[in-house]
Amino acid sequence: MDDSTVKVFDATGMVVGRLASKVAKAALMGAHVVIVNCEKAVITGRRRTVIDAFKEKRNIRTSYNPRRGPFHQRRPDRLVRRMIRGMLPWPTPRGKAAYRRIRVYIGVPDEYKDADMIVLEGARYRSLKQKFITVEDLSHELGWRSPEVA
Numbered sequence: 428m429d430d431s432t433v434k435v436f437d438a439t440g441m442v443v444g445r446l447a448s449k450v451a452k453a454a455l456m457g458a459h460v461v462i463v464n465c466e467k468a469v470i471t472g473r474r475r476t477v478i479d480a481f482k483e484k485r486n487i488r489t490s491y492n493p494r495r496g497p498f499h500q501r502r503p504d505r506l507v508r509r510m511i512r513g514m515l516p517w518p519t520p521r522g523k524a525a526y527r528r529i530r531v532y533i534g535v536p537d538e539y540k541d542a543d544m545i546v547l548e549g550a551r552y553r554s555l556k557q558k559f560i561t562v563e564d565l566s567h568e569l570g571w572r573s574p575e576v577a
Contacts, residue, residue, distance in 0.1 A: 433459045433542070434460050434461070435543065436450060436461070436544065436547070437546055438462050438465045438467060439467040439468070440468075441469070441547060442471055442551075445547070445550035446547065447510050448514050449550060451511055451515050454526070454528045454529050455515065455522075455525045457528075458528070460528060462530070462532065463532050463544070464533075465507040465533060466533050466561065466563035466566070467561060468561065469559040470562065471558065472558060477560050477565065478560070478569075487499075501566055502571055503562045504531040504532060505531075506562060506565070507562060508531045511529055
C-alpha cells in the first residue's frame with residue numbers, strides 16, 4: 428500500500444457519527460483509511476444517557492451460553508471501528524473489504540506523525556459547552572483501563 432492512497436483523519440473534537448460516515452465512504456471508494464486520536468472524538472448527548480445506553484447494550488448476551496457472544500468492546504479504538512462498521516454494507520464482500528482497509532489508533536503512531544492529516548471541519552463539534560462525552564471517558568465508564576493508568 429503506497430502513501431498516496433492512505434487518508435489519515437484526526438478525530439480530535441469530531442463527532443463520531445459524522446466522522447464514521449466520511450471514513451466509511453472513503454473506504455468504500457477504495458482508499459486505505461487511518462484514524463488517529465480516536466479517544467478524543469466526541470459523542471453528543473447527555474453524559475449519563477450515553478453511558479446508560481452503552482451499559483444496557485453490554486447486558487445483551489446469549490442466554491444459553493454467554494461465552495458465545497455477542498461481544499461488546501470497551502477500548503476506544505475498537506469502539507470507533509465498530510461504529511464505522513455500522514456505516515458499511517457489512518454482509519457484502521464489498522463492505523467487508525472496505526472494513527479491512529480501516530485502521531483506528533489511540534494517539535498518533537510514529538509512522539503517521541508527519542502525514543498530512545485530514546480535518547473535517549463539518550464534523551467538528553463546535554459548541555463544547557453543549558452536552559457531550561468523549562470516547563475515552565465512555566471507555567473508562569465501561570471498564571477500560573488505559574495503559575498509562577494500569
